[in-house]
Amino acid sequence: MTSPAVSENEPRPFVEVALPYALVAPAVLVALAIAVVPLLYALWLSFQDWYLLRNPQPVWGGLINYEALFADAGLWRAFWRTWIWTIGTVAVEIALALPLALLLNRDTAIARMASALILLPWVMPFIVLGYGWRFLLDSEVGALHSVFQFFGFAGNSSILNDPNMALAIIIFISGWKGMPFMVLALLAALKSIPGELYEAAAIDGASPWQRFTSITLPSIQNTMLIIGLVLGILAFYSFDLPWIMTRGGPQDATTILGISMYKAVFTDLRPAYAAAISVVMLVILAIASFLSLQLRRR
Amino acid sequence: MMHDSDNRLRNAALDALTIALLILVLSPIIWVFIASIRPDADIMTRGLIPARVTFDHFANIFSRGDFLVALRNSLVVGGIVAICTVVIAVPAAYSLSRFTYMGRDFIGFLILATQMLPAVAVLVPIVVIIRSLGLANTLTALTFTHLALGLPIAVWMLKGYIDAVPRELEEASIIDGSSQIGAMFRITLPLIRPAVVAVGTFAFVLSWGEFILALALITSAEVKTLPLALQTLFDPYSFSWGVVMAGGVVIALPTIVLFLLFRNQLVGGLTAGGIKG
Numbered sequence: 001m002t003s004p005a006v007s008e009n010e011p012r013p014f015v016e017v018a019l020p021y022a023l024v025a026p027a028v029l030v031a032l033a034i035a036v037v038p039l040l041y042a043l044w045l046s047f048q049d050w051y052l053l054r055n056p057q058p059v060w061g062g063l064i065n066y067e068a069l070f071a072d073a074g075l076w077r078a079f080w081r082t083w084i085w086t087i088g089t090v091a092v093e094i095a096l097a098l099p100l101a102l103l104l105n106r107d108t109a110i111a112r113m114a115s116a117l118i119l120l121p122w123v124m125p126f127i128v129l130g131y132g133w134r135f136l137l138d139s140e141v142g143a144l145h146s147v148f149q150f151f152g153f154a155g156n157s158s159i160l161n162d163p164n165m166a167l168a169i170i171i172f173i174s175g176w177k178g179m180p181f182m183v184l185a186l187l188a189a190l191k192s193i194p195g196e197l198y199e200a201a202a203i204d205g206a207s208p209w210q211r212f213t214s215i216t217l218p219s220i221q222n223t224m225l226i227i228g229l230v231l232g233i234l235a236f237y238s239f240d241l242p243w244i245m246t247r248g249g250p251q252d253a254t255t256i257l258g259i260s261m262y263k264a265v266f267t268d269l270r271p272a273y274a275a276a277i278s279v280v281m282l283v284i285l286a287i288a289s290f291l292s293l294q295l296r297r298r
Numbered sequence: 299m300m301h302d303s304d305n306r307l308r309n310a311a312l313d314a315l316t317i318a319l320l321i322l323v324l325s326p327i328i329w330v331f332i333a334s335i336r337p338d339a340d341i342m343t344r345g346l347i348p349a350r351v352t353f354d355h356f357a358n359i360f361s362r363g364d365f366l367v368a369l370r371n372s373l374v375v376g377g378i379v380a381i382c383t384v385v386i387a388v389p390a391a392y393s394l395s396r397f398t399y400m401g402r403d404f405i406g407f408l409i410l411a412t413q414m415l416p417a418v419a420v421l422v423p424i425v426v427i428i429r430s431l432g433l434a435n436t437l438t439a440l441t442f443t444h445l446a447l448g449l450p451i452a453v454w455m456l457k458g459y460i461d462a463v464p465r466e467l468e469e470a471s472i473i474d475g476s477s478q479i480g481a482m483f484r485i486t487l488p489l490i491r492p493a494v495v496a497v498g499t500f501a502f503v504l505s506w507g508e509f510i511l512a513l514a515l516i517t518s519a520e521v522k523t524l525p526l527a528l529q530t531l532f533d534p535y536s537f538s539w540g541v542v543m544a545g546g547v548v549i550a551l552p553t554i555v556l557f558l559l560f561r562n563q564l565v566g567g568l569t570a571g572g573i574k575g
Contacts, residue, residue: 019478020397027390027409027453034446035412038423045423096323103316110313114320116561120327123557125507127525128546131532132330135539141341143329176323184565237416240509244529258418265422266514274422282419289414 039282045275052269065276074252075260075277082236082256085171089235090228092175097182098224102216104183105190115187122180130244133173134160160246163253170254174241178231182224189223190216222295229292233285257281330550333543341539355544359531364519365545368527375437375523376505379444383452383501384494386445391456392482396465406457413450417510425514435518443511448501455497455563459490496563499556507553524549 049061069075104115121129136144139158148154159165193215201211239258242248248255248263255263257277264274321328333341334355336348359365394406424443425434433439467489468481476484487494509525516522522530528545531537557564 017399020393020399020402023389023393024405026386027449028405030386030445030449031409031412034424034443035415035420036408038420038427039415041423041427042420045426100319100323103312103319106309106312108309108313110316114316116558117320117324119557119561119565120324120554123503123553124327124550125509125525125553127507127509127528128330128550129326131528131542131546132326135333135543136326136329138539141539143345176326179323233414234416237418239418243513244509261418261422262510262514265425271422271426278419278422285414285416285419 042275042278042282045272046279048272048275050270050272052271058272061272065273068273069276069280074255075257077252078255078257078260081167081254082258085167085174085238085256086232086235088168088171089174089178089238090232092172093179093182093231094224094228096175096179097186100179101183101186101190105187115183118183119180121177126177126240127244129173129177130241134245137169161250163251166246166250166253170242170245173245174235174238177241178234181231182227185223185227186220189220193219226292226295229288229295233288233292236284236288237281327550330543330546333540334547335544336540338538338540352540355538355540356548358538358541359545359548362531364522364530365527367520368522368524369548371437371521372506372524375441375444376502378441379448379505380498380502382441382445383449384498387449387452387456387497388487388494390453391460392486394453395457395460396468396478396482406454409450409453411450412446413454417447421510421514424511428515435516435521437521439515440505440512440521440523443515444505444508445501447504447508448497452497452501456490456493459493460486463489493563496560499560500564503553503556507549 045058046065047060047062048058049055049064050058100118104111104118136142137148137158137160139145139154139156139161142158145154145158148159149156153159153165154162159169197215198211201215206214237258238256239262242254242256242259243262246254248259258281261274261277261281264270264277332348335351335353337350337352337354340348340350390409394402428434428439428443463486467485468478471481471485472478506523507525508523512523512526516526519530524545528542528549531545532542
């Protein structure tokens, strides 16, 4: 294909056939080493009996990890909590991103500057934002703690120590952190709406609200759905934020599946059981990815 | 239709609202920066406007050996990851863009699919494999795993840029006697240089802030990276919020600067990656 001088019938020299493969090979090797091999290994590991306190080497265990997993009430709670976390995070992302995107979809210097700066929560490392929010919510020095205290949401102890409030507040922070990605996607969708639609609607005497619900919303809802799904998959696998902020506590209130899995390896020393949790999470990811591909084709 | 002056007034009002919302949304970040330059005694007062400014917190962290070691480790790992990402991604993108061959679409899909694979999902097998290779607590392990963070986006972003370079430019060079690879180096690479710099930067930034792999693979102080060092600043029984926030600023600043510099390239690549993934 690359050298037009060679006719299709003539066999091409080996070097030429091999060149594209050789160029792409290192990237494929990285993909295999970091993704494919670990996935297959996780699958194999999930059928092993490997509890470091009892047997230091994995032995075939059949379905024991999966049986244990389905019988684990704490893990079930983490499972349902992960759905609350995922849906909540995406809901916050949309709720924050929609008004911001509408505001930033104007061609003024301020709007351009703001659409650059709005990316900051997304760009900054979790560790910095996690400690920043902990600082804001700290019961001794936190400014936000005083606000919560004033409105009666927090007593003398930080809201992060309250099992009823911790999950909600970290879901909000998670949505805040992921929101810029949704803003970017919505801005792109908003820019592609033809201006004539609004002019025609204005001539017909449509109110701003009517223009929003009959033109803007239908034009961006597909983007919202697809990006929501992508962000949902990311949220489902969260670990950094809840770990940095609460280590899954108080009383497991913020323990989502990523945290359960991490603790299964590093606290309970049960790598095979943790691998089984990963496999279950991957099956859910596969279903969600398939769903998102179907949506995109539509 | 609205008059120009109405329009200007409306935009001014919306601009004011934009600024107000922006400050509100970014206030947690602004707070980190303010706290990092405030004496600890003032931090206790919780007010927004700093009455006194101090750089003691920065002097404090930069006098700590463990933080400096972590800074060096993060620079080394991030730098090697950035270089390796570019060295691996450029030929891969070139191959996917310029050649037609059996299995090309599958290979492209395989590389892209790794992008959607969250680190949490493969954490257990990676930790077990790396330990059995005897590489736990090494920067090598961290470098290698971090390579996977930005590589797929890098490949797909560069492929987009190479697709946009007209093939005729290379063909002219090949007729003049240069090889295909020579044409890539002489013609295409210089044209996509901004994208190459952007993906290298991006790979660096991802490695710089990466947390869970570092947490799972690294325990000894001499190989800790900055996110782990920040935890160390915080964890002991006595700590200063000012110092922790100054540490946060040191970690955040390069990320912010590099991102704002390469924003256009990165946003394009990321939305494309996210939408394709």
